[in-house]
Amino acid sequence: MSEMSATYLLEATGVAKHYGKFAAVSLVDLKVRPNTVHSVIGPNGAGKTTLFHVLTGTTAVTSGRILFDGHDVTREPDHRRVQRGIARSFQVTSLFPSLPVRENLRLAAQGVAPAQAFDGWHEPVGKRSCAETVAQVLHKVGLESFGSALAGNLSHGQQRRLEVGMALAAHPKLILLDEPTSGMGIDDIDGMKRLIRSLRDEHTVVFIEHNMDIVMDISDTVTVMQQGRVLAEGLPHEIRSDDRVRAAYLGNMITGGKA
Amino acid sequence: MNIYLLQVINGIGIGMLYFLLAVGLSIVFGLLRFVNFAHGAFYLLGAYFCYQLTRWGLSFWVALVLVPLAVGAIGWLTEKLMLRHVYATAHEYHILVTVGLALAVQELVILQWGPLGDSVAVPDMLQGVVMWGSFVYPKYRLFVIEFTAVLAVLLWWVLEGTRLGSAVRAGSESTEMVSLLGVNVFRIFSLTFGLGAATAALAGVLAAPIRGAEPFMGIEALGVAFVIVVVGGMGSFSGALLGGLLIGIVQSVMSTLWPEGARLMIYVAMAAVLLLRPHGLLGRKE
Amino acid sequence: MNAVSKHLHFILAAGVVAAMPLLMQSGSLASEVLIFALAAMGCNLLLGYTGLLSFGQGIFFGLGSYTIALLLTRWPLPMPLALALAIAMGAAGAAVVGWVSIRQKGTYFVMLTLAFAQMFYFIAYTATGLTGGDNGLLDIPRPGIAVLGRTLWPLVTPWQFYGFVATLFLVAFWLLLRITRSTFGRTLLAVRDNEERAAAIGYDLKLLKLQAFVISGAVTGLAGALHAMMTGIAPLANAEYHTSEMILVMTVIGGTGNLFASVLGSAFYLLLGDWLSQLWPRWLLLLGLALIAVSLWLQRGLWGLGETLWNLGRDRLGRWRAPVAAAPAGGTGRAPGQGGQA
Numbered sequence: 067m068s069e070m071s072a073t074y075l076l077e078a079t080g081v082a083k084h085y086g087k088f089a090a091v092s093l094v095d096l097k098v099r100p101n102t103v104h105s106v107i108g109p110n111g112a113g114k115t116t117l118f119h120v121l122t123g124t125t126a127v128t129s130g131r132i133l134f135d136g137h138d139v140t141r142e143p144d145h146r147r148v149q150r151g152i153a154r155s156f157q158v159t160s161l162f163p164s165l166p167v168r169e170n171l172r173l174a175a176q177g178v179a180p181a182q183a184f185d186g187w188h189e190p191v192g193k194r195s196c197a198e199t200v201a202q203v204l205h206k207v208g209l210e211s212f213g214s215a216l217a218g219n220l221s222h223g224q225q226r227r228l229e230v231g232m233a234l235a236a237h238p239k240l241i242l243l244d245e246p247t248s249g250m251g252i253d254d255i256d257g258m259k260r261l262i263r264s265l266r267d268e269h270t271v272v273f274i275e276h277n278m279d280i281v282m283d284i285s286d287t288v289t290v291m292q293q294g295r296v297l298a299e300g301l302p303h304e305i306r307s308d309d310r311v312r313a314a315y316l317g318n319m320i321t322g323g324k325a
Numbered sequence: 326m327n328i329y330l331l332q333v334i335n336g337i338g339i340g341m342l343y344f345l346l347a348v349g350l351s352i353v354f355g356l357l358r359f360v361n362f363a364h365g366a367f368y369l370l371g372a373y374f375c376y377q378l379t380r381w382g383l384s385f386w387v388a389l390v391l392v393p394l395a396v397g398a399i400g401w402l403t404e405k406l407m408l409r410h411v412y413a414t415a416h417e418y419h420i421l422v423t424v425g426l427a428l429a430v431q432e433l434v435i436l437q438w439g440p441l442g443d444s445v446a447v448p449d450m451l452q453g454v455v456m457w458g459s460f461v462y463p464k465y466r467l468f469v470i471e472f473t474a475v476l477a478v479l480l481w482w483v484l485e486g487t488r489l490g491s492a493v494r495a496g497s498e499s500t501e502m503v504s505l506l507g508v509n510v511f512r513i514f515s516l517t518f519g520l521g522a523a524t525a526a527l528a529g530v531l532a533a534p535i536r537g538a539e540p541f542m543g544i545e546a547l548g549v550a551f552v553i554v555v556v557g558g559m560g561s562f563s564g565a566l567l568g569g570l571l572i573g574i575v576q577s578v579m580s581t582l583w584p585e586g587a588r589l590m591i592y593v594a595m596a597a598v599l600l601l602r603p604h605g606l607l608g609r610k611e
Numbered sequence: 612m613n614a615v616s617k618h619l620h621f622i623l624a625a626g627v628v629a630a631m632p633l634l635m636q637s638g639s640l641a642s643e644v645l646i647f648a649l650a651a652m653g654c655n656l657l658l659g660y661t662g663l664l665s666f667g668q669g670i671f672f673g674l675g676s677y678t679i680a681l682l683l684t685r686w687p688l689p690m691p692l693a694l695a696l697a698i699a700m701g702a703a704g705a706a707v708v709g710w711v712s713i714r715q716k717g718t719y720f721v722m723l724t725l726a727f728a729q730m731f732y733f734i735a736y737t738a739t740g741l742t743g744g745d746n747g748l749l750d751i752p753r754p755g756i757a758v759l760g761r762t763l764w765p766l767v768t769p770w771q772f773y774g775f776v777a778t779l780f781l782v783a784f785w786l787l788l789r790i791t792r793s794t795f796g797r798t799l800l801a802v803r804d805n806e807e808r809a810a811a812i813g814y815d816l817k818l819l820k821l822q823a824f825v826i827s828g829a830v831t832g833l834a835g836a837l838h839a840m841m842t843g844i845a846p847l848a849n850a851e852y853h854t855s856e857m858i859l860v861m862t863v864i865g866g867t868g869n870l871f872a873s874v875l876g877s878a879f880y881l882l883l884g885d886w887l888s889q890l891w892p893r894w895l896l897l898l899g900l901a902l903i904a905v906s907l908w909l910q911r912g913l914w915g916l917g918e919t920l921w922n923l924g925r926d927r928l929g930r931w932r933a934p935v936a937a938a939p940a941g942g943t944g945r946a947p948g949q950g951g952q953a
């Protein structure tokens with residue numbers, strides 16, 4: 067890791083995403099320091115997931131620039147960015163339901179060396195099986211005893227953990243987690259909180275969350291979005307006492323709408 | 326008379342028939358998100374039922390009314406009993422079920438009427454030609470143009486002016502919303518599918534005196550219907566009209582210049598649209 | 612996976628190959644079963660493994676037929692070389708069709724393959740110089756394998772030709788089996804299950820699908836070429852909608868979960884057709900109904916049906932042997948579409 071280059075691992079400047087006339091994201095700046103946990107919060111419709119799509123390359127930006135690890139990745143598609151070290155989990159669980167958990171993770175681990183995906187001769191066994199990574203991730207997300215279960219058969223909480231695992235398996239520098247605890251029960255949420263916090267040592271984490279408890283507890287930086295723009299950014303306690311944020315977000319928690 | 330003008334008018338006639346053939350497919354796709362590979366089979370049934378009714382001594386005009394109703398009912402039943410079960414599965418199975426249905430219908434037709442095909446007589450009062458100065462044109466074909474134009478207006482009124490039509494249009498946007506509003510979406514699905522089958526059958530009835538009834542006309546019609554729906558825009562009524570007329574005229578004019586090329590060209594057009602503007606000329610962007 | 616189950620599918624395929632000469636009278640029909648098994652496997656690679664419903668298989672089948680016809684009559688080459696080139700043409704055609712079609716997804720993709728199939732049909736119809744148009748290409752010889760002018764392996768009688776087809780079939784089956792079990796094959800399953808996620812974790816969907824297309828085209832081209840050699844003609848019908856439809860029907864009815872299921876599908880279609888068509892010329896009606904039934908209720912096809920019956924039988928046997936301790940052994944966690952894969 068070159069400390070001499072960017073102080074920021076991820077630098078998004080003036081990023082905008084328009085769908086026709088609708089500006090889902092307009093002129094967002096986001097700077098993320100390495101080995102930190104950076105959360106993005108805001109009411110529904112604030113553009114958080116769209117921002118993620120644009121950062122990971124799932125969709126293309128309308129304007130703006132994205133620098134990752136010193137490289138300009140603005141025009142690169144998602145599978146290219148994975149190889150650079152960006153990985154994500156999805157808000158709506160998106161796994162390979164008919165395949166076993168272990169296979170899901172192997173595929174995610176394999177994704178960073180996708181040339182092997184074209185190998186029509188060798189089976190993915192032995193040194194090709196990414197067994198070590200798979201075992202590591204299974205342990206990290208607490209799914210060791212479910213390795214052979216089909217991903218579609220897991221409980222919701224287990225699937226959310228596998229979601230995070232899929233991102234981890236790519237040994238990414240930057241992990242983007244989109245509402246990792248969505249739909250989870252209390253016990254599961256606690257485990258997820260500890261998991262995310264533990265990721266800081268080896269990775270950089272950006273995550274979208276609605277659960278304020280987690281956000282305030284484990285974030286190093288909090289960015290608040292509203293209607294496609296950044297409303298405020300700072301340390302958790304600063305954000306907690308920011309009036310604008312209160313008004314925009316906490317006051318509108320039920321409608322999640324415009325101020 | 327100028328041969329190109331003649332071909333353009335022929336093209337309009339064919340185009341209107343094409344519109345009638347394709348509009349059902351387009352609307353069904355718009356609402357049910359379903360590519361009905363059995364659509365050509367309804368067209369086929371329309372032509373053959375017409376043939377059978379005239380064989381039994383009934384007039385063409387009776388067939389014009391009864392056949393679409395009968396085939397529409399068959400379509401309605403098909404959706405209700407069979408297709409409804411595949412909505413939850415992958416789109417491949419929607420297609421495959423209707424492929425199987427088309428195959429079964431085709432074989433049933435051959436079973437009943439033989440593999441060779443039959444001709445249907447033009448109704449008495451429409452035989453002969455119309456003469457207007459130097460303009461000479463078969464009466465029946467003129468009738469087809471006029472009739473389908475009236476029908477197009479009627480269909481337009483149904484879609485825009487009635488509650489069923491509004492429900493269909495709203496359902497094309499979001500079936501979830503529509504069902505939340507208390508509308509029974511499944512009833513609408515069945516009715517819409519039935520309507521699609523009826524319009525295809527009507528096209529078959531109108532086409533029968535021109536080209537007869539022949540077992541493989543279903544597959545041929547399906548191919549053309551796909552082209553029109555793709556070019557015009559899947560789910561769009563006006564797209565089916567525009568697409569139908571465009572393809573009809575182009576085909577007709579090409580048939581004097583380069584006959585084999587005509588058919589090739591329409592599929593090239595289909596591929597081009599799918600690649601460059603998949604929602605077609607007048608369709609809605611997904 | 613223990614040794615038997617690992618090789619089970621190949622053993623089954625070899626079993627079919629060995630059984631047909633013993634049970635059937637017509638060498639041509641036996642060859643046809645294997646030829647269309649190849650075509651169905653090619654289709655299955657796209658449908659069952661990659662999730663791509665292609666109505667264009669007739670294009671590659673037709674290309675194989677036309678190529679071998681031209682290379683054995685008009686511009687004669689040694690048969691093995693001609694066959695290799697026919698395979699290459701199938702692959703090339705698939706590369707073109709695939710590269711363009713995969714730019715769209717879902718229904719639009721299906722319609723694109725259909726449009727290409729129609730285009731190919733009309734091109735074949737009009738390019739009478741190359742394809743013989745409506746008549747097709749005729750009088751295709753069936754040279755044996757010759758070395759230095761001495762024929763080592765004559766392919767004159769139907770059963771001699773069958774031996775040749777069977778050999779090629781087993782080699783192709785083994786290669787395809789290898790491919791489906793490889794890293795590539797496993798990645799295809801991910802693409803089939805959830806394209807968006809596959810892309811999100813680093814896979815280039817377009818190239819993966821293209822590779823699947825090329826392999827499918829090669830196998831289907833081989834089938835087309837062998838068919839032309841068997842019948843002696845390369846008819847326009849090979850490029851017709853009906854051929855693509857037939858191949859799809861065989862694939863779906865057999866089952867999209869594994870390769871051997873495609874052999875089942877081909878055998879079912881052709882043997883049933885051969886038997887029934889003498890009794891009732893409209894047997895395709897039953898096939899249409901079978902397709903409906905499979906799509907509605909039996910989505911794992913004949914193979915799935917066989918598997919269910921097998922598990923049922925095993926349960927019954929288990930319960931009969933140990934009525935007290937028995938618990939149903941079903942539910943080994945095989946998801947629909949997995950077939951014997953796991």
